[in-house]
Amino acid sequence: MKTRIAVTLLASCLGAAALHGQATPSPALLALSKADMTLAIVDPATLKVIGRVPSGPDPHEVVASADGRVAYITNYGGGAYNTLTIVDLVNRKPMQTVDLGALRGPHGLDYAGGKVWFTAEAAKAIGSYDPATNKIDLVLGTGQNRTHMIVVSQDLKRIVTSNVNSATVTFIDRVAGGGRGPGGAPLSDWDETVVAVGRGAEGFDMSPDDKELWVANAQDGTISIIDAATRRVTQTLAANVNGANRLKFTPDGKLVFISSLRAPDVAIFDAATRREVKRLKVGRGAAGIQMTPDGLHVYVACSPDDYIAVVDVKSLEVVGRIEAGRQPDGLAWAARR
Numbered sequence: 001m002k003t004r005i006a007v008t009l010l011a012s013c014l015g016a017a018a019l020h021g022q023a024t025p026s027p028a029l030l031a032l033s034k035a036d037m038t039l040a041i042v043d044p045a046t047l048k049v050i051g052r053v054p055s056g057p058d059p060h061e062v063v064a065s066a067d068g069r070v071a072y073i074t075n076y077g078g079g080a081y082n083t084l085t086i087v088d089l090v091n092r093k094p095m096q097t098v099d100l101g102a103l104r105g106p107h108g109l110d111y112a113g114g115k116v117w118f119t120a121e122a123a124k125a126i127g128s129y130d131p132a133t134n135k136i137d138l139v140l141g142t143g144q145n146r147t148h149m150i151v152v153s154q155d156l157k158r159i160v161t162s163n164v165n166s167a168t169v170t171f172i173d174r175v176a177g178g179g180r181g182p183g184g185a186p187l188s189d190w191d192e193t194v195v196a197v198g199r200g201a202e203g204f205d206m207s208p209d210d211k212e213l214w215v216a217n218a219q220d221g222t223i224s225i226i227d228a229a230t231r232r233v234t235q236t237l238a239a240n241v242n243g244a245n246r247l248k249f250t251p252d253g254k255l256v257f258i259s260s261l262r263a264p265d266v267a268i269f270d271a272a273t274r275r276e277v278k279r280l281k282v283g284r285g286a287a288g289i290q291m292t293p294d295g296l297h298v299y300v301a302c303s304p305d306d307y308i309a310v311v312d313v314k315s316l317e318v319v320g321r322i323e324a325g326r327q328p329d330g331l332a333w334a335a336r337r
Contacts (some may be wrong), residue, residue, distance in 0.1 A: 007266065011097060011194055022050055022221065023060040023180065023202035024041055024050065024051065024089055024092060024205055024237050025041075025043045025044070025045070026068055026070070026214075026334070026335055026336040027044060027049065027293075027301060027333060027334060027335035027336075028041050028042060028043065028044065028068075028089070028333075028335075029041075029042040029043075029044050029290065029299060029322075029331065029332075029333065029334075030031065030042070030064060030071055030073040030089075030282060030331065030332040030333070030334055031062075031288075031299075031301065031308055031322070031324040031325070031328050031330075031331050032055055032057075032059040032060070032061070032062050032063050032073065032244075032288075032325075032328065032329050032330040032331070033055075033059075033110050033324060033325025033326055033328055033329075034058060034059060034060070034303070034326070034327040034328075034329050035053060035324040035326035035327040035329075036052075036326050037055050037056065037057060037058075037059060037061070038052045038053060038054060038055050038325055039052065039053045039054075039055045039058075039062060039073060039087055040052050040324040040325055040328075041053070041089065041092060042308075042322055042324060044292070044297075046322050047171045047310065047321070047322050048322075049322070049323070050246045051092040052129060052325070053092050053093060053094060054085075054094055055073050055075075055085055055087070056073060056075040056083060056085035056094075056097060057074045057075050057077060057081055057083075058075055058077045058078075058080075058081060059073045059074065059075060059076075059085070059329075059330065060074050060075075060076040060107050060329055060330055061073070061074045061076075061107060061108055061109040061329075061330040062074075062109065062294055062330045062332045063110060063111045063116065063330070063332050063333075064089065064111065064332050064333065064334035065111060065131070066111065066114070067090070067281060067336060067337045068084060068089065068334040068335045068336035068337060069086060069089055069183065069259070069336060070087065070095070071086070071290055071329075071332065071334065072085075072086055072087075072088060072109060072111070073085040073086075073087065073109075074106040074107050074108070074109055074118060074197070074330075075106065076106060076107050076121075077105065077279065078105065078106060078121075079105035079121055079122035079279055080104070081104065081105070081106070082100040082101065082102070082104040082105070082106065082120075082294075083097050083098060083099055083106070084097070084098040084100065084106060084118065084129060084135070085097055086287065088214045088337075089334055092246055093107075093115065096133075098129060099196055099297055100118075100120065100122060100127070100136065100140065101117075101136075103120035103123045103127050103139065104120060104121075104122035104123055105119075105121035105122035105123070105127060106119065106120050106121075106123055107119050107120075107148055107149070108147075108148055108149035108150040108161070109150065109156050110150050110151055110152045112152040112153065112154050112155045113152075113154070113155075114130070114131070115128045115129060115131070115137070116128065116129040116131065117129075117150055117159070117273065118119060118150065118151045119147045119148060119149065119150050119161060120147070121146050121148060123141075123275050124142055124143060124144060124147055125140060125141045125142060126139070126140050126142065126147065127139045127140075127171075127221055131246055137183070137227050137325075140159075140172060140190055140192075142161060142163060142172075142192070143194075144161075144163030144164040144166040144168055144170060144194065145163060145164070145165035146163060146164035146166070147161045147162075147170070148161070148162050148163065148164045148202055149161065149162045149202060149203065149204060149205070151205070151206060152211070153274075155176045156174065157173065158171065158172070158173055158174070159171075159172040159173075160172070160204070160206065160213065162202055162203070162204050163201065163202045164201060164202050164216060164218075165198055166198060167197060167198060167199045167200070167201055167217070168194050168195060168196055168197060168201065169194075169195045169197055169201060169204065169213065169215055169224075169226065169233045169264050170192055170193070170194050170195075171192070171193040171231055172192050173190065173191045173192075173193070174188050174189075174190055174260025175188065175189050175190065176188060177189035178188070189333050190214060193231045195226055195231055195232070195233065196233075197215045197217060197224035197226070197233065198215070198217025198219070198220035198222045198224055198236065198336065199218075199219035199220045200217050200218030200219030200220065200223070200244075201215050201216070201217050201218075201247075201290075202216065202217075202218055202245060202246075202329050203215075203216040203243065203245055203246035203258065203259070204216065204249040204298070205242055205247050205248050205249050205256070206228065206249075207228075207249055207253050207271065208249060208251060208252065208253040209213075209253055210236075211226060211227070211228055211247040211287055212225055212227065212228060212271075213225070213226040213228055214226075214247055214249070214256055215247070216239075216241055216244035216245075216246070216247040216258050217241075217244065218241075218242065218243050218244045218245070218260075219242070219246070220242075221239060221240050221241050221242035222236050222237060222238060222239055222240075222241070223236070223237040223239045223241065223247070223258070223269070224236050225237070225274075235274065235291050237269075237274055238312065239258070239267065239269070239276070240267070241258045241260055241263075241267050242260065242262055242263070243260040243261050243263060243285075244258050244259070244260050245259045245261050245286065245287045245288075246258070246259045246286075246287060246288055246289045247259075247273065247289075248290075248291055248298075249291075250275060250295050250298075250313060251291055251292060251294070251295040252295055253271055254270070254271055254272070255268055255270065255271060255277065255313070256268070256269040256271050256289060256302075257268075257289055257298055257311075259286035259287060259288070259289050259300055260285065260302075260305065261285040261286065261287060261304075263285065263286075264281050264282070264283060264284055264285070264286060265277070265279040265281045265282060266282055266286055266289075266300055266311070267279055268278045268280060268316060277316070278316050280311065280316060280317070280318065281318075282300050282302050282306070282309040282311075282318060283302035283305035283309065284302070284304040284305055285288065285302065285303060285304045285305075286300045286301060286302050286309070286332050287301045287302075287303045287328070287329045287330075288300070288301035288329050288331040289301075289331070290332065290333060291333075292333070293333065293335075295313060296312070296313055296314070297310055297311060297312060297313060297319075298310075298311040298313060299311075299322070301328040301329050301331055301332055302328070303327045303328060303329055304327075305324065306323070306325070306326045306327065306328070307321045307323055307324070307328070308322040308324050308328050308331070309321060309324060318323065
């Protein structure tokens with residue numbers, strides 16, 4: 001598949017005229033505004049937006065490259081769109097737009113092995129984009145409806161997706177293919193294991209010790225806990241998280257945060273006891289969740305209220321707000337190396 005690259009001159013001019021004259025901080029919080037169609041670059045020390053860059057239409061998720069210099073954004077459109085927008089975080093301007101062809105409805109994102117991994121809902125597939133070659137170098141079908149979010153292991157041996165309308169999670173494992181490629185290099189293949197969870201499975205996260213996958217089921221209001229080794233659901237929590245949008249572990253693996261677009265609070269669970277710790281009021285609903293690497297703070301995108309809540313993990317209280325644009329959603333962390 002060929003990728004068509006188009007540089008939008010007007011968008012570049014807008015990006016160059018971005019806010020203030022200060023340099024992009026490192027680390028920086030990246031926050032998408034769906035209504036404004038912008039990527040906000042936030043200084044986490046001051047909670048101030050120091051730049052805004054055009055994101056392309058209907059931005060939903062964002063991820064940064066390993067060196068923290070480039071951001072990748074999915075332009076979703078519920079299947080109407082088929083592009084990734086690439087942003088230069090250092091100079092704060094759009095770089096290019098990647099045409100994904102038939103891989104429509106890109107949504108979930110991850111960055112691993114120097115490549116950008118994405119879901120394509122309308123194609124019931126996932127793909128990887130290689131920035132070095134400017135090509136889509138892998139496409140894998142899931143056969144599941146609304147393959148929505150994706151997590152890829154850094155060794156590229158395991159991929160996990162949530163499939164909203166199929167009420168499933170897919171584990172995709174790299175295995176030996178049994179053949180040889182050009183030059184005698186061994187080929188690899190992929191095995192897929194589909195695990196039934198609850199209705200509306202969307203937000204999920206792997207525990208930091210890599211032993212459990214927790215999945216929030218928006219329609220059932222439950223949480224499915226999957227043993228990562230056996231690929232079996234070991235427990236289903238009656239968690240009352242209807243409308244669940246995202247689920248994230250704290251870096252130490254002790255707490256799990258679940259946002260909901262239908263509830264005014266974030267549900268916080270103790271990972272060891274599986275019990276609810278607190279319901280933290282953040283607004284009229286919430287979407288994206290991002291942890292700081294030190295585990296001290298959590299950012300929660302309160303989409304209906306047009307701000308991002310900053311939560312102190314020790315006190316489990318809201319300690320600040322970030323005005324990052326209308327309908328904030330996807331969040332990411334960028335640290336330059």
